[in-house]
Amino acid sequence: MKRSLFGRIWPNATAVILFIGFVFPVYWMFATAFKPTGDIISENPVWFPTEITFEHFKTATGVDNFWTLVANSLTVTVLAVVFSLAIALAGAFALARMKFKGRRGFIIGFMLAQMAPWEVMIIAMYMIVRDADMLNSLVPLTAFYTMMILPFTILTLRGFVAAVPAELEEAAMVDGCTRAQAFRRVILPLLAPGLMATSLFGFITAWNEFALVLVLNKEAEAQTLPLWLTSFRTVFGDDWGATMAASSLFAVPILILFVFLQRRAVSGLTDGAVKG
Secondary structure, eight states, X not given: OHHHHHHXXXXXXXXXXXXXXXXXXXXXXXXXXXXXXXXXXXXXXXXXXXXXXXXXXXXXXXXXXXXXXXXXXXHHHHHHHHHHHHHHHHHHHHHHHOOOTTHHHHHHHHHHHHHSOGGGGHHHHHHHHHHTTOTTOHHHHHHHHHHHHHHHHHHHHHHHHHHSOHHHHHHHHHTTOOHHXXXXXXXXXXXXHHHHHHHHHHHHHHHHOOHHXXXXXXXXXXXXXXXXXXXXXXXXXXXXXXXXHHHHHHHHHHHHHHHHHHHHHHHHHHHHHHOO
């Protein structure tokens, strides 16, 4: 009886501890963003704000070119996700449905590309962009972000395409659909969980990217929001209130996207990992 009780308690206790460990830093970030400066620099931790202030958010959004940076981040992130999904759909369909020589090696190549840290290529990326005279442009960022997202997207969607019975596609073609129409009308609607999971992953990857834009885009007007987070360090020290407010604002789009996509995203990640 004691063993059975212990067996029920320890998984729940472990889950609660892990939940607190993951959630507390997020709570502290948001709480600090709303604290007055006196609470932030107090020697004794102030767990809850003594009063709510929006002064730090005004400081964060008052940085030069703030809305330009927002537009830049949204532009490169959304375009990278859209382009990667469009290319990955075709690639995943080919890998799942078509038999060709070297197919297995092709799949292994995508896995290796996903495993390899792209930072090792950052010098080559810089030289390519410099020689093309495209530094301080959003076009190379969008292209590189798309390439960073693509291997994971293709591998995940391949599992979903393989899980759809080929007979459904063949039946649609017997009824008069072309292969493209059968894919659009039959297979594509069934790929919704995979599309949600991969788009969420791609959005987070591109939205958080820091090093590449730091190297390629030196002009303030061509940068993105991750670099904006570094603008609250001055010769007088770090402005922690503004930094936490900026970090909170930076996290909000991902939190909103995850709230809307969480069910399909979680099922998509697990199903895409085991199918095909």
